[in-house]
Amino acid sequence: MNIRDFADFIKVRQTLMAVLTGVIAYAKASNLNIDPLVFMLVTASLFLTVAGSTGFNMLFDMDIDSIMSRTKHRPLPSGRMTQFQALSLSTATVLLGLLLAALVKLWVLLFGVLGFLIFSFLYTKVMKRRTPWSVIVCGSAGAMPVLGGWAAATGKPSVEAVLLGALVVLWSYLHIWTAATYYSDDYRRAGVPMLPVVMGERAGVTASSVVLLLVLADAFLLHFYHVYSAPSIAVLTVMASVIMAVLLRGLASSEYKRSSYVAWKLATAYIALAFLLLFF
Numbered sequence: 001m002n003i004r005d006f007a008d009f010i011k012v013r014q015t016l017m018a019v020l021t022g023v024i025a026y027a028k029a030s031n032l033n034i035d036p037l038v039f040m041l042v043t044a045s046l047f048l049t050v051a052g053s054t055g056f057n058m059l060f061d062m063d064i065d066s067i068m069s070r071t072k073h074r075p076l077p078s079g080r081m082t083q084f085q086a087l088s089l090s091t092a093t094v095l096l097g098l099l100l101a102a103l104v105k106l107w108v109l110l111f112g113v114l115g116f117l118i119f120s121f122l123y124t125k126v127m128k129r130r131t132p133w134s135v136i137v138c139g140s141a142g143a144m145p146v147l148g149g150w151a152a153a154t155g156k157p158s159v160e161a162v163l164l165g166a167l168v169v170l171w172s173y174l175h176i177w178t179a180a181t182y183y184s185d186d187y188r189r190a191g192v193p194m195l196p197v198v199m200g201e202r203a204g205v206t207a208s209s210v211v212l213l214l215v216l217a218d219a220f221l222l223h224f225y226h227v228y229s230a231p232s233i234a235v236l237t238v239m240a241s242v243i244m245a246v247l248l249r250g251l252a253s254s255e256y257k258r259s260s261y262v263a264w265k266l267a268t269a270y271i272a273l274a275f276l277l278l279f280f
């Protein structure tokens with residue numbers, strides 16, 4: 001196992017994006033009056049907790065990952081990492097992450113534990129192979145870094161924190177339904193009942209368009225609560241319109257996979273932008 005395998009094992013891009021949302025939530029909630037020690041603890045705790053939870057997800061999904069073309073080269077299915085290494089690494093990182101969270105505040109620990117349980121167990125072990133509702137219920141794990149980061153600054157959750165967490169949750173539906181439409185053949189082969197597998201690719205693109213509207217509506221609520229400035233909400237509206245145009249074009253031309261791929265990549269840029277725009 002080398003560093004590249006470790007990066008693949010913790011799905012480094014997903015983990016870093018989750019860390020970014022939590023760290024930015026901390027910075028925003030503290031009005032940029034950042035305590036360097038709390039900042040470091042929050043960053044390290046989020047990184048370790050999300051990375052370790054992802055490790056458990058990888059371990060539990062090893063069998064289906066070996067079936068899908070997208071995932072079969074991952075360290076576990078390809079034999080570059082043993083199950084023992086995966087289990088010990090994930091356990092150690094989650095425990096250390098939660099310990100650091102507890103040093104910040106109990107709320108931060110609570111959201112860390114919730115994120116871990118929802119992602120690694122409720123989603124991966126209980127729901128993912130059984131029902132398309134897995135995504136709707138367990139997308140809530142995506143809010144935990146934001147709620148934890150916010151609580152690290154203010155001592156407790158708030159309406160603004162919940163609305164910002166909801167932005168990640170609603171965005172994660174757009175993120176996965178576009179991805180699952182693009183990769184629907186893979187998911188079908190592995191027997192994972194994602195929405196586009198169960199209801200078809202057209203339904204995947206339609207559902208993506210509907211949740212995109214909800215993402216934008218939530219961003220407007222955040223503007224109403226003075227979390228987004230007028231220029232920021234304008235940029236987010238333009239970007240959402242571009243993604244909507246891509247999805248509607250896909251519906252009009254029946255090119256579901258192609259439009260979903262483009263919308264998926266744009267959606268990744270959207271969530272990064274949505275968090276950076278909190279500072280403008």
Ligand code: HEM
Binds near residue numbers: 013142143
């Ligand atoms: C219901 C919840 C979610 C599901 C089912 C999901 C699923 C996926 C899948 C299937 C991929 C493709 C991975 C690959 O290339 O093999 C992916 C990539 C990714 N995910 Fe998620 N994800 C979810 C939530 C999140 C959350 C909460 C975040 C961060 C806030 C996130 C960030 C990312 C990023 C940054 C990538 C890489 C995207 C790219 O390459 O353009 N995801 N996710």
Ligand SMILES: CC(C)=CCC/C(C)=C/CC/C(C)=C/COP(=O)(O)OP(=O)(O)O
Binds near residue numbers: 015049
């Ligand atoms: C505090 C804490 C632990 C927060 C977790 C935040 C976070 C990154 C949530 C993502 C959850 C999720 C369902 C990912 C997809 O896995 P998948 O198995 O569908 O993806 P795959 O098919 O690529 O393996």
